Amino acid sequence: MKDIGVEEQMSSWLFRQLKIHLEQEWKYQPREKGLSLIECTxxxxxxxxxRLRNAKVEDLWSLTNFFGFATETFVLAxxxxxxxxxLMKVKPKHLSCIGVCCFQLAARVVEEECNIPSLHDVIRISQCKCTVSDLKRMEKIISEKLHFDFKATTALTxxxxxxxIVLCHTSERKELLNLDKLEAQLKACNCRLVFSKAKPSILALCLLSLEVQALKSIELFEMVLYVQKHSKISDSDLLYWRELVSKCLADYSSPACCKPDHKKLVWIVSRRTAQNLQNSYYSVPELPTIPEAGCIDESESEDSCEDMSCGEESLSSSPPSDLESTFFFDLKPKSTPCARLSY
Known part of the structure; x- marks a missing residue:
């Protein structure tokens, strides 16, 4: 009886947390109008x-793994x-500096202070062609525009x-539902701009439901429906985004996925920097490339977002890196995309 009481308290607490995050998620979603303008550029x-946005996210993924940081750091960045x-009209030459700043801001929220690299080290490792002064200036701009509100509710949350919740309400073996695999799939989705337009709660449920479908567990499937109901996610929204997620994961797992020369990223590190870096910095993972879809050519509205060019001309971006390799990290590719669940 005591165990049952503890489980009920745990369940109640989890659903209270779910309600809190559902109420907050809209605050941390990028402006859809701004994302649409990028999408059509x-x-x-x-x-x-x-393409440039997605390539920069791949760089953030690589940096996160290079420094041994958590998935939460990458997703938050x-x-x-x-x-x-x-929010801002950003020129491509500024993107490298912006990406490094976002990485640093996310690391400060998630990681232990002693593990956060210096701006000088990150500039060296990322091959970012900007100065420490540039990064500090850009960091100030980003912080002010986002009102210093960085600890966000994300799809990883x-x-x-x-x-x-699912594991607390199922008798299935806990290892069946692999969280590391789900996190890796979320990283892949983050590398495509379109998924930034999805509600975090919906994107997360899509990944979970596709994995449960692959496991063919009726008990887990019933729990997914239970979670969907509590999250107030409609069948139409879930099915729409599930189809996009399924296609994304199938593209990644397919050997036909467009990858340039399968070259590994080569970090340029000075002898002085190398002496100050931790051993873990040298374990560089391989990173897949996203096949790109076509963009719609539409004119931008003048009042859609602010122009970043004023006063930032000295910031420049580094040349694109060769970041090509295998699908996910330790995951085995699937030969066919997942089919829909029946609702």
Whole structure:
């Protein structure tokens, strides 16, 4: 009886947390109008297009793993990046500096202070062609535009919460629902701009439901429906985003996925910097490339977002890195995309 009481208290607490995060998630979503403008931008030297944004997110993924940081750091860095890009008109040459700043801001929220690298080290490791002064200036701009509100409710927040709720209400073996695999799949989705337009709660539930479908567990499937009901996510919204997520994961796992030369990222580190770096810095993971879809060429509205160019001309971006390799990290590719669940 005592154990049952503890489980009920735990369940009640989890659903209270779910309610709190559902009420907060809208505050940390990037402006859809700003994201749509990026989505429809044709690539040129004066405008930020989806390919450049996605490539920068891949860089953030690589940096996160290079420094041995948590998935939460990567997801939060992407959230900060997208929220800022959806507010400001950013030139491509500024993107490298902005990306490093978002990485540093996220690391300060998530990681232990003693593990956070200096700006000088991050500039060296990321091959970012800007100075410490540039980073500090850009960090001030980002902080002010986002009102210093960095600790966000993200899709990872919901993924962890959903995972815990499901495991607390099922008799299935706990290891069946692999959280590391779900996190890796979320990282892949983060590398595509379109998923920044999805509600974090919906994106997380899509990943969970696709994994449960692959496991073919009726008990877990019933729990997904239970979570969906409590999250007040409609069938139409879930099915719409599930289809996009399923296609994204199938693209990643397919051998036909467009990857340039499968070259590993080569970090340029001075002898002086190398002496100050931890051993873990040298364990560089491999990073997959996202196949790109076409953009719609539409003119931008003048009042859609602020122009970043004023006063920031000295900031420049580094040349694109060769970051090509295998699908996810330790995950085995699937040969076919997942089918829909029946509702």
């Amino acid at each position: 044709v690539e040129n030297e004066n405008a930020l297009c989806p 992407v959230n900060i990046l997208d929220r800022f890009l959806a 919901f993924l962890h919460l959903y995972h815990t």
